[in-house]
Amino acid sequence: MGNGTRRDSGGNSTSRDVVAGNGLLHRRALLGSGLMLAGAASTGVGLTGAAAEPLKDEPWMVDLGDVTPALQTPSKFEKHVVRTLSNPQNEMRTSHARTPHQMLNGTVTPNSLHFTINHSGVPEIDPGKHKLIIHGMVKQPLVFTLDTLSRYPLVTRMAFVECSGNSAPMFSNEPVQASAQALHGLVSNAEWTGVPLSVLLDEAGADRSAKWLVAEGADSMLLHRSVPMKKAYADALVAIYQNGERIMPGNGYPMRLLLPGYQGNMNVKFLRRIKVVDEPSLGVYEARTYSQTLPDGKAYRFHFLQEVKSFITHPSFGQTLKGPGYYDISGIAYSGNGRIARVMVSADGGKSWAEAALQGPVLPQAFTRFRMPWRWDGQPVVLQSRATDEAGNTQPLRAEFVAVRGETKKPVASPLGFPNQHYNSLTSWGIDSSGSIKHVYA
Amino acid sequence: MSTRSALLTVAALALASPALAETPGLGTPITEADIAPWDVTAFPSGAGLPSGSGNAVQGAKVFAEKCAVCHGDGAKGGPVHRNPMFGGRPLTDGIDTPKTIGNFWGHATTVFDFTRRGMPFNQPRQNLTMDEIYATTAYLLFLNKIIGETEEMNAKTLPQVKMPNRDNFIIRFPDRI
Numbered sequence: 162m163g164n165g166t167r168r169d170s171g172g173n174s175t176s177r178d179v180v181a182g183n184g185l186l187h188r189r190a191l192l193g194s195g196l197m198l199a200g201a202a203s204t205g206v207g208l209t210g211a212a213a214e215p216l217k218d219e220p221w222m223v224d225l226g227d228v229t230p231a232l233q234t235p236s237k238f239e240k241h242v243v244r245t246l247s248n249p250q251n252e253m254r255t256s257h258a259r260t261p262h263q264m265l266n267g268t269v270t271p272n273s274l275h276f277t278i279n280h281s282g283v284p285e286i287d288p289g290k291h292k293l294i295i296h297g298m299v300k301q302p303l304v305f306t307l308d309t310l311s312r313y314p315l316v317t318r319m320a321f322v323e324c325s326g327n328s329a330p331m332f333s334n335e336p337v338q339a340s341a342q343a344l345h346g347l348v349s350n351a352e353w354t355g356v357p358l359s360v361l362l363d364e365a366g367a368d369r370s371a372k373w374l375v376a377e378g379a380d381s382m383l384l385h386r387s388v389p390m391k392k393a394y395a396d397a398l399v400a401i402y403q404n405g406e407r408i409m410p411g412n413g414y415p416m417r418l419l420l421p422g423y424q425g426n427m428n429v430k431f432l433r434r435i436k437v438v439d440e441p442s443l444g445v446y447e448a449r450t451y452s453q454t455l456p457d458g459k460a461y462r463f464h465f466l467q468e469v470k471s472f473i474t475h476p477s478f479g480q481t482l483k484g485p486g487y488y489d490i491s492g493i494a495y496s497g498n499g500r501i502a503r504v505m506v507s508a509d510g511g512k513s514w515a516e517a518a519l520q521g522p523v524l525p526q527a528f529t530r531f532r533m534p535w536r537w538d539g540q541p542v543v544l545q546s547r548a549t550d551e552a553g554n555t556q557p558l559r560a561e562f563v564a565v566r567g568e569t570k571k572p573v574a575s576p577l578g579f580p581n582q583h584y585n586s587l588t589s590w591g592i593d594s595s596g597s598i599k600h601v602y603a
Numbered sequence: 604m605s606t607r608s609a610l611l612t613v614a615a616l617a618l619a620s621p622a623l624a625e626t627p628g629l630g631t632p633i634t635e636a637d638i639a640p641w642d643v644t645a646f647p648s649g650a651g652l653p654s655g656s657g658n659a660v661q662g663a664k665v666f667a668e669k670c671a672v673c674h675g676d677g678a679k680g681g682p683v684h685r686n687p688m689f690g691g692r693p694l695t696d697g698i699d700t701p702k703t704i705g706n707f708w709g710h711a712t713t714v715f716d717f718t719r720r721g722m723p724f725n726q727p728r729q730n731l732t733m734d735e736i737y738a739t740t741a742y743l744l745f746l747n748k749i750i751g752e753t754e755e756m757n758a759k760t761l762p763q764v765k766m767p768n769r770d771n772f773i774i775r776f777p778d779r780i
Binding site: 389462567 | 626627628629630631632633634635638641642643644645646647648650651673683693694695697698699700702707708709710712713716717720721724725727768771772773774775776779780
């Protein structure tokens with residue numbers, strides 16, 4: 162279907178709306194433009210008036226509906242919207258469950274689909290027996306329970322949590338053919354409610370000269386991480402609710418540390434102990450796993466921040482465009498440094514860019530949904546997004562990123578591998594004229 | 604809140620005595636002695652290391668008996684933990700070079716800490732004495748050619764072990780510490 166048809170259909174985008182190569186339209190085309198949406202519908206189904214099948218009542222329109230359940234679950238027609246598992250048999254190794262970003266929209270990750278990584282299985286914790294101890298360089302070591310913490314003035318905020326190994330397959334020297342879920346499924350975004358850690362530290366009389374705390378979980382390996390007291394006093398929460406309900410077992414039930422914008426692994430789950438200390442513990446996760454080898458053989462340590470990042474979820478790998486016409490490009494942007502300031506989108510592999518619309522409210526250290534109206538002419542394109550945060554950090558181009566952080570010498574065989582950590586360069590989706598989508602580097 | 608009322612609030616808080624009266628104060632006091640069973644973290648300075656000792660000769664026996672089932676004979680890699688626990692290519696070989704105690708780990712205390720809190724994987728903190736943990740730590744350091752076979756590892760000697768890669772780390776965000 163050509164451009165002329167759509168223009169004739171009335172009030173659709175015109176050439177003056179095109180703001181960048183390969184059909185990116187000005188974001189005003191999104192905002193309150195019923196005409197644009199009408200155009201989209203008409204281009205999708207054609208204008209020939211072929212919908213001749215007479216309307217009839219379907220069974221669910223005449224039969225009584227099912228029982229209303231106490232705990233509701235998604236429609237049976239949405240059973241494919243699940244996390245992908247790296248260790249479904251619970252073998253003696255780490256288990257990952259990845260969020261299906263390409264099948265979700267908005268910014269909140271439902272609790273059942275929030276990513277989780279468990280290094281020694283999901284503990285089944287009796288909340289009545291769980292204890293949180295704060296000790297070390299404090300005037301008075303204290304024990305807290307879920308009941309007592311629930312009586313504190315609680316704070317609610319949105320925050321993404323991202324494994325620093327998220328997007329790790331993109332260290333591959335050749336693009337791994339995998340979905341947004343496989344590549345980027347180790348980040349999710351939720352509303353967390355909890356007690357500011359600073360309140361509890363003050364109650365215990367934490368020594369203000371202490372530089373670190375060591376947070377430890379009640380899982381079988383007592384996973385622990387060192388956290389700067391700076392972060393603890395700035396915005397750390399002991400979270401006890403996730404999207405309004407108690408925290409999911411895999412996300413740290415009954416309480417977890419929330420360090421907005423910091424490596425997921427530092428957001429210690431099943432939190433049982435905080436020791437205020439004057440040196441980092443350099444436990445295995447901070448000293449080995451989450452220290453990143455650089456091309457010159459040195460390694461980063463204390464790479465706390467999850468830096469500015471974005472990726473397009475619609476359209477993306479695994480989906481197919483059904484012919485030329487209007488599409489809503491959308492995706493997720495976030496930064497450990499604060500709010501997203503801007504997301505630029507390209508449809509020509511970075512030759513030209515246009516600014517996407519940001520769906521408000523734009524919150525710090527949280528997902529921001531961006532949208533970009535697009536009229537595809539059916540020719541091959543490469544879609545990319547590039548975010549900038551309020552601190553002025555912009556996602557590095559791939560060449561810039563690889564120059565500093567390197568890439569593998571051989572293609573990474575599986576998207577489940579972790580050749581390195583902390584990837585925040587661009588994601589590029591190459592769409593051919595048949596509408597099928599590949600992961601490409603551009 | 605206006606500046607004036609904010610200032611009044613600050614003044615009120617400052618006058619409150621004790622200073623923490625405005626928070627619920629629902630924590631229950633506990634002594635460090637009562638926390639000791641949970642206080643398992645070993646620090647690079649040696650803080651937190653328990654009494655006990657062991658060397659690589661003793662460690663080889665412990666390893667064969669309690670660790671090799673997952674890590675393989677001689678820590679060469681086994682059915683669960685497939686990578687060898689020693690040696691390793693130089694890190695300049697690539698950003699995905701497998702990390703070993705010898706080519707990567709910066710502190711010997713990390714070996715002790717990880718073993719003490721999490722090993723054996725399916726029976727953590729039930730199956731190894733402190734002497735056995737010092738001994739297996741010594742064995743792994745010996746296999747990595749970092750200490751001698753009969754060198755005694757204990758709370759005093761372990762933090763003094765100079766790891767080969769210790770000085771190759773760059774603090775990524777020093778201003779955040």
